[in-house]
Amino acid sequence: MTYQIKSLALYGHRPGQMRVLALNPGRLNIITGDSRTGKTSIWTITDYCMGSSDYPVRAGKVRDYTSIFALQLVRGDQQLFIARSAPENSTTPAPRLCLQFQSAGAPPLTRDDIDFTFPLDAARRLLSEFCGIDRTIRIPAARGTTMSPSIRHALFFCLQAQNEIANPDHLFHSQGHEWRPQAIRDTLPYFLGAVDPEQAIRHARLRQLRTELKNVERQITQVAQAAPAPGQARALIAEAESAGLLPAPVDDTVSLDEALSILASVLTHAPGELGYPDSTDHTALLDRERQELRSRHQQIRARITELRQTLAEESSYLVQARDQRERLASLGLLGTATDGTGQHCPVCDSVVSPAQQTIQAIREDLERLDSDVAFVSDDSPLVQSMIAAEEEQLQQLRAEVVRNREQRQALDAGVREAARYRSQALRAASVQGRISLFLENAARAEHAPPIADTREELNREITDLEEVLGSDTQADRLSSCLSLINQKIATKARTLGLEHSEHPVRLDLRRLSIVADTPRGPVPLSDMGSGENWLGYHIAALLSLHEWFAEQGRPLPRVLVLDQPSQVYFPSDYDGPQVDLAGEDRTSLLRVYQAINDTVSHLDAGFQVIVMEHADLEDDIFRTAVVERWRGGRAALIPPAWIDQGD
Amino acid sequence: MTAPVEFSREERALFNPAFMALVSCRAVQGHQRDAGSCPLPIAVTAAVMALQPAIRAILPGTTRASLPKWAEDNQAVRVLMAANAPGLAAMVRPGILLSLQTDLLSLDQSALLTLRPRAIPATITGTSDTVVAIQKTAHMLGRWLPTGGSTATTLTLLGVRP
Numbered sequence: 001m002t003y004q005i006k007s008l009a010l011y012g013h014r015p016g017q018m019r020v021l022a023l024n025p026g027r028l029n030i031i032t033g034d035s036r037t038g039k040t041s042i043w044t045i046t047d048y049c050m051g052s053s054d055y056p057v058r059a060g061k062v063r064d065y066t067s068i069f070a071l072q073l074v075r076g077d078q079q080l081f082i083a084r085s086a087p088e089n090s091t092t093p094a095p096r097l098c099l100q101f102q103s104a105g106a107p108p109l110t111r112d113d114i115d116f117t118f119p120l121d122a123a124r125r126l127l128s129e130f131c132g133i134d135r136t137i138r139i140p141a142a143r144g145t146t147m148s149p150s151i152r153h154a155l156f157f158c159l160q161a162q163n164e165i166a167n168p169d170h171l172f173h174s175q176g177h178e179w180r181p182q183a184i185r186d187t188l189p190y191f192l193g194a195v196d197p198e199q200a201i202r203h204a205r206l207r208q209l210r211t212e213l214k215n216v217e218r219q220i221t222q223v224a225q226a227a228p229a230p231g232q233a234r235a236l237i238a239e240a241e242s243a244g245l246l247p248a249p250v251d252d253t254v255s256l257d258e259a260l261s262i263l264a265s266v267l268t269h270a271p272g273e274l275g276y277p278d279s280t281d282h283t284a285l286l287d288r289e290r291q292e293l294r295s296r297h298q299q300i301r302a303r304i305t306e307l308r309q310t311l312a313e314e315s316s317y318l319v320q321a322r323d324q325r326e327r328l329a330s331l332g333l334l335g336t337a338t339d340g341t342g343q344h345c346p347v348c349d350s351v352v353s354p355a356q357q358t359i360q361a362i363r364e365d366l367e368r369l370d371s372d373v374a375f376v377s378d379d380s381p382l383v384q385s386m387i388a389a390e391e392e393q394l395q396q397l398r399a400e401v402v403r404n405r406e407q408r409q410a411l412d413a414g415v416r417e418a419a420r421y422r423s424q425a426l427r428a429a430s431v432q433g434r435i436s437l438f439l440e441n442a443a444r445a446e447h448a449p450p451i452a453d454t455r456e457e458l459n460r461e462i463t464d465l466e467e468v469l470g471s472d473t474q475a476d477r478l479s480s481c482l483s484l485i486n487q488k489i490a491t492k493a494r495t496l497g498l499e500h501s502e503h504p505v506r507l508d509l510r511r512l513s514i515v516a517d518t519p520r521g522p523v524p525l526s527d528m529g530s531g532e533n534w535l536g537y538h539i540a541a542l543l544s545l546h547e548w549f550a551e552q553g554r555p556l557p558r559v560l561v562l563d564q565p566s567q568v569y570f571p572s573d574y575d576g577p578q579v580d581l582a583g584e585d586r587t588s589l590l591r592v593y594q595a596i597n598d599t600v601s602h603l604d605a606g607f608q609v610i611v612m613e614h615a616d617l618e619d620d621i622f623r624t625a626v627v628e629r630w631r632g633g634r635a636a637l638i639p640p641a642w643i644d645q646g647d
Numbered sequence: 648m649t650a651p652v653e654f655s656r657e658e659r660a661l662f663n664p665a666f667m668a669l670v671s672c673r674a675v676q677g678h679q680r681d682a683g684s685c686p687l688p689i690a691v692t693a694a695v696m697a698l699q700p701a702i703r704a705i706l707p708g709t710t711r712a713s714l715p716k717w718a719e720d721n722q723a724v725r726v727l728m729a730a731n732a733p734g735l736a737a738m739v740r741p742g743i744l745l746s747l748q749t750d751l752l753s754l755d756q757s758a759l760l761t762l763r764p765r766a767i768p769a770t771i772t773g774t775s776d777t778v779v780a781i782q783k784t785a786h787m788l789g790r791w792l793p794t795g796g797s798t799a800t801t802l803t804l805l806g807v808r809p
Binding site: 319322323324325326327328330331333334358359361362365368369 | 663672751773
């Protein structure tokens with residue numbers, strides 16, 4: 001259940017000055033008038049009274065001659081009167097508003113009854129509630145925070161200023177401002193009804209469970225810290241060992257009590273003296289030995305390399321010889337038929353050496369090669385065995401070198417140990433100090449009552465909730481809402497006869513724009529031409545959204561305020577007397593109004609459209625909807641009488 | 648016609664007439680498989696090409712490749728052939744002569760070579776890789792060279808004059 005605007009009231013600076021602009025809920029309202037008659041102020045006043053944080057009313061007569069702006073909102077048989085005074089110095093908006101519930105059909109309050117008691121936040125909250133917005137819902141916003149939807153967010157979808165209604169780049173109200181696009185993206189799912197109210201509760205529960213889990217974990221760790229940790233005791237024992245305070249190494253698997261007793265024995269221990277081994281000769285000897293070993297190592301390596309080279313040369317010769325032999329042996333593959341003793345070439349009859357002779361030569365070559373190969377392949381095993389012997393020696397040498405290094409290291413360590421005798425005594429003392437502290441703590445540790453370990457349950461519950469929340473039903477629901485709305489938009493675009501309406505048209509949440517999916521690729525609104533298309537798609541999108549809101553009973557004001565949709569048919573600087581259009585433009589504009597009217601009548605008084613218009617058409621559809629006509633300086637939002645008196 | 652005695656021992660062994668006969672017989676064998684009996688120049692050219700490792704390396708892997716395109720892409724072939732063909736052809740000729748003398752190949756009136764059935768082993772085996780590669784290449788060239796069109800065309804593509 002949500003509201004529409006019943007009337008708009010302005011209070012002048014003088015007592016008794018009051019201008020009431022009555023509007024018809026559930027219908028199309030057209031306010032037509034010349035330029036500078038205050039048409040635009042209708043939406044800015046609405047915005048201001050709904051708790052804007054700035055002062056949207058433009059400088060001009062309305063600012064100059066008005067002291068209080070007021071709205072009357074209707075919801076069923078309830079009526080809410082909102083008043084907000086004009087800023088004192090015309091920049092800082094008034095911090096307090098007046099909100100009063102009235103009985104149905106009551107006129108706006110008189111000047112004396114208005115009492116500004118509501119601070120801005122409270123006023124916004126009350127308005128949101130009046131609108132039916134559930135303030136407890138937390139919308140997951142970007143940047144990982146959450147926010148509550150409010151009436152201010154609803155207005156994105158209810159207003160279209162003069163520079164927005166046919167704007168190719170911005171589809172929604174105030175989309176051009178900083179951070180607004182993100183707010184629109186975040187709140188639209190809620191207003192479409194894609195946000196599950198349960199979800200917010202689940203999210204809250206999840207947060208609560210997580211904090212509980214943290215608390216339990218903290219308690220458990222506290223208890224664990226208070227108790228003497230066996231790990232710590234073991235670490236201290238190891239340190240005591242390394243500091244030379246323990247005679248024999250202790251097994252790693254000591255129980256806590258044993259460990260404590262061992263540590264207690266350490267405290268009575270005094271560090272023993274360390275001997276000073278005289279190790280200089282040893283080091284010199286070892287160094288000499290190492291030099292010798294190294295040079296022998298290198299000699300053997302060189303010998304092995306030579307032998308390997310010999311072997312490689314021989315084997316490459318063998319490969320060559322084998323290749324030649326193979327080619328010569330081709331003779332055996334030829335299934336010669338004749339003995340080839342003919343002296344004449346079968347082709348040209350010239351005298352040639354008979355084949356017998358050729359074959360004979362080949363055979364000789366083969367024999368020679370065979371003997372060569374045998375001679376060479378004889379000594380290769382010998383070389384191999386020599387290499388093996390040398391390798392063995394090398395291995396032995398390596399072992400020697402390793403042994404030498406180990407000895408040397410052991411010696412060095414002994415020397416270092418001796419040099420560190422003083423510091424070691426210090427270290428032993430410090431270890432002893434730490435052990436005594438630990439033992440005191442362990443003795444003092446009182447066994448606190450055991451903490452109930454509910455971590456398992458909590459974890460289980462958290463994972464369940466995360467699964468429920470993580471299955472992203474919201475994205476599913478959002479895309480299904482959007483696809484239904486897209487159908488509406490496409491239908492309306494076709495009736496308005498817009499370009500690209502023969503293709504599927506969709507509302508793109510990421511771009512916050514209308515996109516037509518043509519075979520040549522997606523065409524966003526900003527890439528389409530002609531103001532007529534921009535206007536048409538704006539109208540189609542907003543009407544479709546509001547149809548959806550009304551059908552689903554979503555908590556937005558059932559109001560759509562449009563400022564000068566006809567501007568695309570007039571020259572931009574147009575300021576003349578002509579208010580009627582002719583030809584194609586006229587039909588297009590009428591189609592727009594027809595579409596608005598169809599939506600309003602389709603929703604059956606559940607939707608109110610307020611249009612401020614420069615044009616004035618004779619057709620029924622337009623004429624019957626006009627509520628105010630400000631022409632020829634005889635009428636305007638601010639009564640001329642106020643101005644005359646003000647001067 | 649040069650006697651084999653004029654070469655060094657290595658050359659005599661590597662390019663001995665029996666092997667040359669085998670290689671050219673392989674080429675004829677490949678030619679007969681797809682295109683009937685083999686013109687003499689094709690047999691010689693195939694053997695000469697198969698004997699060069701540089702050419703063996705750039706030959707296509709399949710006989711379906713286009714010979715004109717391959718010759719166009721690999722201009723190096725013409726250079727290699729111009730440099731080595733005369734010498735190698737002198738080696739190949741005694742091989743063909745030997746195979747004619749021993750009736751492995753027979754020559755008809757229009758200078759076409761035909762291979763006597765079962766004159767050489769059907770499968771190519773060997774212990775030396777090079778020998779096997781040369782025979783395989785010769786066989787493949789025997790199949791592939793005729794796909795370039797007439798004999799004259801093929802020889803022109805490769806930059807050889809008969």
